[in-house]
Amino acid sequence: MTERLILQNVMKRYGDKTAVNGVTLGVQEGEIYGLLGANGAGKTTTMRMVLGLIYPDEGSITYGGRPYGGDVQRMVGYLPEERGLYPKVKVSEQIIYLAKLRGMDGAEAEKNLKYWMNKFDADEYYDKRIEELSKGNQQKMGFIAAVVHRPQILILDEAFSGLDPVNVELLKLAVKELRDEGASILFSTHRMEHVEELCHNITILDRSNTVLQGDIREIKRGFPREQILLKTSAAVTGLESIPGVTGVEGDPEGYLIRISDEAAAVPVLTLAMGQSEVRHFEVKEPTLNQIFIRSVGERHE
Numbered sequence: 001m002t003e004r005l006i007l008q009n010v011m012k013r014y015g016d017k018t019a020v021n022g023v024t025l026g027v028q029e030g031e032i033y034g035l036l037g038a039n040g041a042g043k044t045t046t047m048r049m050v051l052g053l054i055y056p057d058e059g060s061i062t063y064g065g066r067p068y069g070g071d072v073q074r075m076v077g078y079l080p081e082e083r084g085l086y087p088k089v090k091v092s093e094q095i096i097y098l099a100k101l102r103g104m105d106g107a108e109a110e111k112n113l114k115y116w117m118n119k120f121d122a123d124e125y126y127d128k129r130i131e132e133l134s135k136g137n138q139q140k141m142g143f144i145a146a147v148v149h150r151p152q153i154l155i156l157d158e159a160f161s162g163l164d165p166v167n168v169e170l171l172k173l174a175v176k177e178l179r180d181e182g183a184s185i186l187f188s189t190h191r192m193e194h195v196e197e198l199c200h201n202i203t204i205l206d207r208s209n210t211v212l213q214g215d216i217r218e219i220k221r222g223f224p225r226e227q228i229l230l231k232t233s234a235a236v237t238g239l240e241s242i243p244g245v246t247g248v249e250g251d252p253e254g255y256l257i258r259i260s261d262e263a264a265a266v267p268v269l270t271l272a273m274g275q276s277e278v279r280h281f282e283v284k285e286p287t288l289n290q291i292f293i294r295s296v297g298e299r300h301e
């Protein structure tokens with residue numbers, strides 16, 4: 001697989017404040033790459049540099065091997081920032097206009113627009129003005145505006161915020177479809193469950209620095225497993241007394257057992273089997289949410 005979007009040691013300062021301190025990452029064709037971080041970590045600044053809205057003070061960003069400029073601008077799609085679409089202009093008119101600006105011919109733009117409007121269950125908004133739409137529906141139109149010209153690189157900053165659960169699913173499907181067609185997607189969000197579902201590779205930033213980077217599965221292997229999920233046919237007593245067990249919650253339908261040492265797993269299972277039929281036993285991997293809190297939260301303590 002080829003890395004299409006590459007950031008190398010990208011640095012941005014505002015006066016004596018370093019907003020982004022040497023970020024290096026690569027997004028492949030057909031990949032959704034997660035860019036995560038606490039508030040103020042440098043995500044938006046990084047994405048604004050990728051969009052060519054601001055320039056890095058150091059380092060480089062390349063798009064299919066080329067620097068920003070010329071045709072590269074047309075390769076990139078992004079969700080307009082809040083109020084990015086003109087409230088008084090018809091949805092179809094401005095989205096087709098934007099697609100043409102990015103080099104697509106009118107007929108193809110119209111065809112793509114209709115395709116996405118239909119996917120998003122939004123046909124009825126075609127001839128409406130943006131200001132007539134609810135906030136969530138405006139956001140869906142923003143998403144269509146970002147993808148209508150079929151960009152090879154797509155920048156999504158909190159693309160699902162403010163959407164109802166049905167629309168979140170629709171947008172997730174759309175993002176997966178674009179990935180499967182080969183788009184390179186830089187995806188930023190605070191919703192870790194979306195990252196777990198959509199991304200393989202991530203970078204976590206904290207106060208302008210990269211604190212974790214790589215394949216989510218490998219990152220997880222580097223963190224201790226601290227929870228056991230146990231389901232049994234009857235109550236199990238004495239779990240709390242096992243060395244390494246630091247807490248027990250729940251009931252036979254699902255005990256959540258906190259452990260400080262994975263060596264506690266075997267005695268937990270042995271005890272449970274001695275008292276009951278064991279229906280489920282799992283030493284749980286940490287969630288990305290727990291990893292985020294550990295790696296970012298601990299730095300702040």
Ligand SMILES: Nc1ncnc2c1ncn2[C@@H]1O[C@H](COP(=O)(O)OP(=O)(O)OP(=O)(O)O)[C@@H](O)[C@H]1O
Pocket residue numbers: 014017018019020037038039040041042043044045046
């Ligand atoms: N135009 C600017 N002038 C001065 N400082 C800025 C500017 N833009 C961003 N910063 C600073 O750079 C740092 C990174 O900000 P950025 O907006 O990139 O964070 P973020 O990760 O997107 O945060 P959030 O999750 O809160 O949106 C912050 O400390 C911010 O105050």
